[in-house]
Amino acid sequence: MRKRMALLGLAAAGGVLLGRKWWQHRREEEAHVSQSEESYHQSGTRILILGAGFGGLSTALKLDQQFGPSDNVSILVVDRNNDMLFTPLLWTVASGRADPDNILIPIRAFQRGRHFHVLHAEVVGIDLENKRVHTSAGMRSYDIPVIALGSHTTMPHLPGLEEYAFPFHTPADALELRNRLIDCIEAAHRTSDPEEKQAFLTFVVGGAGDTGVELAAIIHDYVTSGLAREYPWLVNHPVRVIVAGRADRILPTSNPKIAQKTRQVLESEGIEIHTGTSVKAVTATTVETSHGTIPSHTLFWAAGTTAPNVVKELPVHHAHNGAVFVDQYLRIPTHPDVYVLGDSAWAYDSATGNPIPATAQAALHQGNYLGKAIATVIRGGQPEPYEFKMLGHLVLLGRQTGVARIGDVTLTGLPAWVVWHLVYLLRIPSMTKRLQLTLNWVLSAILGRETGQIRLQTGTPLHQKMLELQTT
Template sequence: MTQRIPPPTPHIVIVGAGFAGLACAQQLGGSDVAVTLIDRRNYHLFAPLLYQVATAVLSPGEIAEPIRRVLSRHQNITVLLGEVEGVDTNARQVRVDGRAIPYDELVLATGATHSYFGHPEWERFAPGLKTLEDARRIRTQVLMAFERAEMEADPTERERLMTIAVIGGGPTGVEMAGAVAELARLALVKDFRHINPAEARVVLLEAAPRILLAFPEDLAVYAERALKRLGVTIRTGTPVEDISEQGVTLKDGFLPASVKIWGAGVEASPVGRWLGIETDRAGRVRVNPDLSVPGLEHVYVLGDVSLLDGPNGRPLPGLAQVADQQGRYLGQALLARLKGRKAPGPFRYRSRGNLAVVGRNSAVIDFDGTHLRGFPAWVLWGIVHIYLLVGFQNRFLVVMRWLWAYLTSSRGARIIAEEVAEERVEQRDSTG
């Protein structure tokens, strides 16, 4: 009697453990396919709350969860810590730290980084906010500015030290500007003896005619008023021409500022270069409605690095909820296809609303034409973010931290990282 040889187990390789990659892996968990998840960091990061780490509301560990812990119950998933160097679509291999990993299906969900619009040298002076390292660096720069101002005798230099410029009036810039203003006016106001942190100047710079261009105008107007109540200065129609250690050069003059925070643009990771295909100006890869790459078999691109039009004809936004839904969809589609079942139809994004928090008790939400603002929007924003956080422990810690900060107006994570503080001193000395 001839022994039947079971068919080989399909191997799915997922690159990136952000919202899209992790959601896809979780859908495939516990199945009879082999999954390898590759990321250059060992944790999944809840990026929408990075600004709260940068402004000392939360600690880094409260918005990050080890990937292995999240997926530990799924025996068919292997997690690898490594840097992807390229993809060979002909041989169906991913190159990771000098070794080749074969795949039957490849999912690329590597996210995006900062775009400085052709001025990479600006990153030295104006860090963006995409990683925990970015958040820690910004937090340290903000806190160090007040420490240095406390010792500064020259009023002009003290004013520069207490000026924080936030570049970009999208959700990231708006949330950061509001959080920095609250940090100065609520949390730090009693901590110093020679300066008044409430006099710190937070300036939000936007090249477009108004902030929050992706939101309806009435919500943008509300957000602008809320920011002004916090003491934030908003300058629209003001493109940045240069950034230095001393401040920001604008088309209408120079703004002295010790802290510059970049929130004006993003650029996709180098997936297009790995695949040898064209991308749009932001580096995104155009995908089919099933999230596959045109002209390439067994390759899928998700999240911030993908370009797919929504029902309104405009590209889907780079939001966590888009990435999460794409990951869930593709995981289900791959399982159905590999098992010989009918695959689901094309991906359809179901919006849960466009959200941005402006400050304490204040947020704006656009949900399919329904506009919500103020305290109700702020509460709903918090519920949505708690729901999306990975792990019960993280949710509990964040809720407790928020409650404490709300009741006491204090920030418990005001720690200055020594290596960043030393970097700032070196930069100051090098500029005289």
């Protein structure tokens, strides 16, 4: 009853906050006028934003607040996708509590009623010397560029890793995770060999950062809670979920108290934590680590990201993962009119000297800063150095449990779970998606989660034709 009341309370609070956000959004739409790409080319100051993720869009939205239609400033946002993936909520898709389209927001919805234009195209190259960008839709020149092209999961050159490991970065990956878990349970159900059955019911996660930890928790939760209704025999067969990380603790870049609390919650659920452990090789039936071989048919990879090639190819100083080193104003030191943020940047907090984490929270914060900083520069002023203000740390750890640190307060269990959902529900920049998510979360809590498989047939002739059209 307590959990049911918590869910109803979450829905009620969400409804009030959603209504407030809707009214604010309507007032903003009425106050702005959309811009065309033609006006971008004719403008006195052209700001070209590459990437429409958290960093790129937050920069565009903040710039929109700084300049109006009467200003001689135009903004063009370029992205290869026509939607923005709200990655913090990818877990709800993987656990059968939401649909992929619930966390995909059309980019042009941000353009509507605002003072910037969106171009759906792939960024092919960046010419810093001649101030132009080559895209799949042609060349675009700029006066001020903002590089916010993000990152993608990197697969080290380990035997069998690229062939057998499953990444987790996109909605397709989330659906494939569900498919894989169900496939393994079906295979375990068919075999009478106890060792083979256990191997199918053993899932290894490579990486003990935020992604790896939450991934392990979601896998355990979905198998033991989401699928248990369809596969009641699982009650008598232990499911092993193992987290393997090279660092000496999980969540190595987070607050130690958060890391310790998270480990306690995971281990209380039966999830095995192998710190100081590296994955060495993968086969169809085993995962070889620095501490031994684990019989398992499934490895999910969540360790490490790399910058896209177009960022790596820039003739500037790069970090080990290809990100660009930037100064205290998020500029490339050798090109002070070029700004880089988010996962594409290797930035340091000007107040503490610590590296900025590659998180959605940091990208949003940097985008808000850059929008104001660029406006200050255009008006002839000098912006303040960038300082990262950590609002908190949220970790979802399965069914109605989690860990949250807000300021000096640390929450665990159901309160942390509620905070996690409320924060991200308000952060997703679409009223429609907020309503869809709230409805799906409540329905999944009452009726149960989605336990069917969705197979994406990516190799069909029609799919290949669509890919060709997107790149021509």
